[in-house]
Amino acid sequence: MKKIKWAVIGAGNIAHQFVSELIKLPNCSVVGVASRTKASAGAFAEKFNITDVYESYEMLVNHCDVDIVYIASPHQLHFEQALSCLNAGKAVLCEKPMTLNVGQSMQLIQLAEQKNLFLMEAMITPLLPAIKGLQAYIEQGKLGEVKSIQASMGFQAELDINSRIFNPKLAGGALLDVGIYPLTLAQLLMKKMPSSMVSQVEKAQTGVDQQSIVSLKYESEQGADVLVQCQSSVVNFLPCCATIYGDKLIAQLADFSWSGRQIVFTNHQGERVEVLDYASDENAYALEAIHVNHCLQNGLIESPLIPHQQTLAVLHIMDSLRQQWGLVYPDE
Amino acid sequence: MKKIKWAVIGAGNIAHQFVSELIKLPNCSVVGVASRTKASAGAFAEKFNITDVYESYEMLVNHCDVDIVYIASPHQLHFEQALSCLNAGKAVLCEKPMTLNVGQSMQLIQLAEQKNLFLMEAMITPLLPAIKGLQAYIEQGKLGEVKSIQASMGFQAELDINSRIFNPKLAGGALLDVGIYPLTLAQLLMKKMPSSMVSQVEKAQTGVDQQSIVSLKYESEQGADVLVQCQSSVVNFLPCCATIYGDKLIAQLADFSWSGRQIVFTNHQGERVEVLDYASDENAYALEAIHVNHCLQNGLIESPLIPHQQTLAVLHIMDSLRQQWGLVYPDE
Missing domain, CATH: 3.40.50.720 (NAD(P)-binding Rossmann-like Domain)
Incomplete structure (x- = not known):
């Protein structure tokens, strides 16, 4: 070699x-x-x-x-x-x-x-064994028909207008820093582009997005839609957690961005029916x-695991969101 | 008497x-x-x-x-x-x-x-002691500045186009049946009208909303916005749970629609810092x-606890959402 x-x-x-x-x-x-x-x-x-x-x-x-x-x-x-x-x-x-x-x-x-x-x-998320496991579970229909997905990620940064978090010259904002993870997860599970997206944003005094809620709709040929909400913030903690609601089971994956190792499946009565562990010696x-x-x-x-198409799809969504928000960086 | x-x-x-x-x-x-x-x-x-x-x-x-x-x-x-x-x-x-x-x-x-x-x-929600407790906690600033709220409620109904859940003649749909609760909670905590609302909806074959995600923005005079997401469904289970993210603490109230009796407060490290119980002999x-x-x-x-203004505010939001969705009932 x-x-x-x-x-x-x-x-x-x-x-x-x-x-x-x-x-x-x-x-x-x-x-x-x-x-x-x-x-x-x-x-x-x-x-x-x-x-x-x-x-x-x-x-x-x-x-x-x-x-x-x-x-x-x-x-x-x-x-x-x-x-x-x-x-x-x-x-x-x-x-x-x-x-x-x-x-x-x-x-x-x-x-x-x-x-x-x-x-x-x-972008580490697609490499996680737990994500691959989740994808397989969904493809095998074990959740039933997926109806909606919630994913969030956020942390509380001190307001420093010169920091990479808040400074537009350093491409600050929650979306590019943490919001990219929930959107990547959505794309990994949906494997196509959303048909529409709407959002609410709160901007920092520097003009970058300090928090947002994004709602995506993915349509299928069978006429069944999946509604996805992605939330991100740099002004308050949000759990890095994804929940996938199927009409049979619900799957929850904590720390999906880069350390998630366990998927918890619950039924519609809120009872745990299965826990899958993807322990690994490797970080x-x-x-x-x-x-x-x-x-x-x-x-x-x-x-093959992080193809260009995936990178471009998420960037395209983020571009569209920033366009909705009127957020353009000096270096673009 | x-x-x-x-x-x-x-x-x-x-x-x-x-x-x-x-x-x-x-x-x-x-x-x-x-x-x-x-x-x-x-x-x-x-x-x-x-x-x-x-x-x-x-x-x-x-x-x-x-x-x-x-x-x-x-x-x-x-x-x-x-x-x-x-x-x-x-x-x-x-x-x-x-x-x-x-x-x-x-x-x-x-x-x-x-x-x-x-x-x-x-509308029972405003009468719950836990809701009153939550309102007091927020007003006293114990959560810090409230940054966002997530609330959802959903259940899985069998598809029956003649049922009150799916039949437009019976004013079916998730919003009026269960979505009204997350919106009521949002209004109880925000105490003013949202400045904007966006949504994603999936309609049933009968034309009513079978699931939706609604994102509301509440602006304050101080320039700090609160972003609120309300999700409802009649095609899959969604936990009836509200989470309020403050910049100091996070409050979580399960079963907020009519039986919630416990508020769990966690810090930004995910640790429980307080649990308030509002046990009551009365249902x-x-x-x-x-x-x-x-x-x-x-x-x-x-x-005084369920004033007309509260009823009208939530109905006005639901009217606006149904207008976004093109959903008009025969009896209106």
């Missing part, structure tokens, strides 16, 4: 968590890191025994000899950095959201295909790292 | 439950009952020791000497029956929804005021019967 050489752009919390898992794996190595400050890149390199430290992503892209670059920088930088990596012949694993809007991601995907390079959004970042190495070692340019 | 004389129109399940409690109370008596069939009225009268049995509501209204009539007939009959009672000088306790739309209820309220007669919608119908007797004995023509 070919040994995959990695570099990392961004030295924040998520990069720390991902690289902690990546360096444990055989058949790959992390050889370069770039960050906005040389100090943080240096500390990151020291922690993970990375030999090449760059003080700009351009330096890394032009001088670091790697197969793939993991982009874990703030949202608004993803597009230009991924474009630059692909143009330099490097595959890309890009943190979510892949870009600010669907148009930017379509450009990246087109370029990756032209250059025959692997490109994937680092979600390890699953992601293993999956990407596997794709690269097998010469894939698109992940 | 004056002894209140009651009559009942309708001999269905809810009438049974309410009258079971009513006849236990001192200072009142149930003297008449009317139903669409003499047999069911007769059986009802026998069960509750009611002397006067009528085979039409008109007969009861014209011949039964009572202070107040409890109307527990199908929705679409409420308006004409209440109008008839008020015109005959009888006070009215009318099952929810008071009428099919806000215009009909405004007519009834105007007539009741002209005739100096008591009129109330039999909800007893609370309602006691309250109405009390109002009548004190010469009130409007309940």
Whole structure:
């Protein structure tokens, strides 16, 4: 097996968590890191025994000899950095959201295909065994006909208008940060585009969405609709929990974004009828790292589990919502 | 204290439950009952020791000497029956929804005021001690600033196009049957009209709403919005549960429609910090019967706990939603 050489752009919390898992794996190595400050890149390199430290992503892209670059920088930088990596012949694993809007991601995907390079959004949810289990359960009809889905995710951030949470220049707001997870779950389970979406939003003083409720309708050929509500917030806690209401059973999956390991099935009397455990020795970042190495070692340019279509579908929904809200970022 | 004389129109399940409690109370008596069939009225009268049995509501209204009539007939009959009672000088306790739309209820309220007669919608939720406790907690700021509310109620009915659940001639649909409860809760806690509402609906083959998701936005002068989602269904179970997300604490009240007795408070780490129990010897119908007797004995023509404004506000919201859905009933 070919040994995959990695570099990392961004030295924040998520990069720390991902690289902690990546360096444990055989058949790959992390050889370069770039960050906005040389100090943080240096500390990151020291922690993970990375030999090449760059003080700009351009330096890394032009001088670091790697197969793939993991982009874990703030949202608004993803597009230009991924474009630059692909143009330099490097595959890309890009943190979510892949870009600010669907148009930017379509450009990246087109370029990756032209250059025959692997490109994937680092959206862990589809990789979780519990999600795959839930999908199988629904397809087998064990819930009966799915009638509605509720999913939410939210946390309480201190109001700091310069932070990545609230600053529009850093593509702040709840939707791109946490709202993307409930929407991804909805798309993973529905496997088609919603026929309509409506929403309520509360904006922060900076103009970004600090909380929203989104209601989606998915129509089927059989005339049975599924109604889906997705709620997200950065001003109050919301449980990261998805509930799928079938006309036979109800399935509940907590922590569906990246650590969910248990599906609880209840009947219409509220009684538990089954609990499925998807315990794993690997954490979600390890699953992601293993999956990407596997794709690269097998010469894939698109992940079968996180296909471009899925990334584009969620971005398209988020674009439509931001259009409803009149929320445009400076970098798009 | 004056002894209140009651009559009942309708001999269905809810009438049974309410009258079971009513006849236990001192200072009142149930003297008449009317139903669409003499047999069911007769059986009802026998069960509750009611002397006067009528085979039409008109007969009861014209011949039964009572202070107040409890109307527990199908929705679409409420308006004409209440109008008839008020015109005959009888006070009215009318099952929810008071009428099919806000215009009909405004007519009834105007007539009741002209005739100096008591009129109330039999909406139990505002009478629950747990709801009053929740309102007080919110007003005291114990949840912090309320950011959002989720409330749902649903059950799975067998598809019968002639049933009161699905038949438009009987004002079927989830909204008027169960969706009215989450909306009432929202209004009880918000105490003002929403500034906007959006929704997704799935209609049954009969054209009535078999499930919907409604998202309301309540704006405050301080610029802080509250987002509220209300979900209802007659094609699948949905827990009758309300969750209020404050920026300090989260409050959860199960069975808020008519039996909720416990509020669970959790913090943003998901830990229970307090549980309030509102145990009561009285069931909800007893609370309602006691309250109405009390109002009548004190010469009130409007309940301070279920004021007309509350009834009208919820009907206005339901009218707007049905307008969004293109759902008009034959009897309006």
